[in-house]
Amino acid sequence: MEVSINKTEVKTLVSVIGRIDTTTAEKFNEAIAPLMAPDAGAVEIDCSQLDYTSSQGLRIFLMLQKAVTANKGSLVLTNMQAPVKEVFDITGFSSIIKII
Amino acid sequence: MYRKFDPVSGKNAEIIEAVMNSEEVLSISPSLQFKVRLCVEEVEENILSYSGTTWVSIQAEENNDYLTICFKDGGTPFDPLAKDDPDVTTSLNDREIGGLGIFICKQMMDSIEYRHEGGSNILTMKLKTA
Numbered sequence: 001m002e003v004s005i006n007k008t009e010v011k012t013l014v015s016v017i018g019r020i021d022t023t024t025a026e027k028f029n030e031a032i033a034p035l036m037a038p039d040a041g042a043v044e045i046d047c048s049q050l051d052y053t054s055s056q057g058l059r060i061f062l063m064l065q066k067a068v069t070a071n072k073g074s075l076v077l078t079n080m081q082a083p084v085k086e087v088f089d090i091t092g093f094s095s096i097i098k099i100i
Numbered sequence: 101m102y103r104k105f106d107p108v109s110g111k112n113a114e115i116i117e118a119v120m121n122s123e124e125v126l127s128i129s130p131s132l133q134f135k136v137r138l139c140v141e142e143v144e145e146n147i148l149s150y151s152g153t154t155w156v157s158i159q160a161e162e163n164n165d166y167l168t169i170c171f172k173d174g175g176t177p178f179d180p181l182a183k184d185d186p187d188v189t190t191s192l193n194d195r196e197i198g199g200l201g202i203f204i205c206k207q208m209m210d211s212i213e214y215r216h217e218g219g220s221n222i223l224t225m226k227l228k229t230a
Contacts, residue, residue, distance in 0.1 A: 022112045022141055052134065054141045055200040062195055069192060083134040090207045091200050092188030 003031035011042035017049040020057030029060050035075075036067035043068060048079035058093055065097050076100055101125075106155035108148065108173075115144050115158060124160040124167060128229050135208045136167070139225055142201035143171055143180075151175025151221060165230040166210070171223045178221060179214045181206070 001024035002017040012035060020028045035043050043064075053061075061077075068075040076098045080088070088094045101122035105111045119125055119140050125133060140158075147156055153175030161168045185206070186199045205212055211226040 021137075022116070022145055052137065054138055054145075055204060056145070058200060065192060066195075083131055087138065087204065090188075091204065092190075095189070096192045096195060 001028060003028060005031075005034065011044055012040060014043065014045040015049065016045060016047060019052040020050070020060070021052060021054050022056060025054075025056035025060065028057065029063075032060065032064060035064060036071075038071045040068065040071060040073050042074045043076070045075070045077050046079055047077050047081070047084065050081065050084055053084055053087060055091075058087070058091060061093065061097060074098075101160045102157065104155060104157040108154060108156045111156075112141075112144060112148060115156065116140050119158060119160055119169065122160050124162040127162070128167060132167070132227060132229060135227060136169070139205040139208055139227075140169065142205050143223055143225070146180055146201055147171065147173050147175065147221070147223075151178060153221075162229060165228060167227045167229050169225045169227075172220045174220055177216045179216075180223070181212060181214050 001019055004015045006013045014032065014035065016028070018024070034040065065075055078100055080099055085099065088097070088099060101119070101124055103118050105115060116137060120133065120137055125136055144156065147153060151173050153173035155174055157172045159170045180202045183202065185203050186196065205225060209225045210228045213224050215222050
């Protein structure tokens with residue numbers, strides 16, 4: 001699992017590659033911690049190469065959404081693969097996190 | 101495929117890979133493999149986090165177009181399926197962090213059953229493969 005973060009003038013572009021699971025969840029959590037900061041602003045996470053997430057990953061996305069909302073920023077997940085989207089759908093996460 | 105992990109502490113990833121690399125799981129489609137990986141991870145995380153067991157055994161079998169995965173552990177008797185499902189329709193602020201793992205398995209698998217037998221917790225999941 002790899003995370004890259006590129007901050008531009010208008011938004012923070014993030015790319016997640018690989019699997020968020022029992023082994024990598026902590027690393028993912030640490031990698032995206034800066035996005036939970038008050039000055040994070042608009043965050044866009046490209047999920048095209050996110051192959052898998054378990055509930056451990058969902059928990060982190062939920063914490064991120066809560067932080068972003070509290071900080072009056074924005075969060076959008078893009079290009080999600082169908083099996084990963086299904087996990088967000090059945091848990092109702094698709095209705096609390098913006099996915100395009 | 102049958103494997104017993106004793107001691108099981110710290111073997112989370114090893115258990116998942118043992119199942120994913122089994123003949124039974126390698127022979128099913130990638131989209132079904134995704135479901136198996138997810139449900140095996142959720143169940144074993146649940147067992148290793150809460151049951152206090154020192155060992156876990158896992159068996160995978162495929163017959164009559166169903167993949168059956170059976171977990172056994174020697175921990176505290178506990179039926180993870182008895183818990184109420186989390187409310188997945190609440191607003192962001194009311195969402196609780198956690199409690200989703202077993203719910204995901206219930207949704208993804210065609211059946212999931214628990215029993216306590218011979219001093220072991222036994223959880224059996226079935227997935228239609230054809």
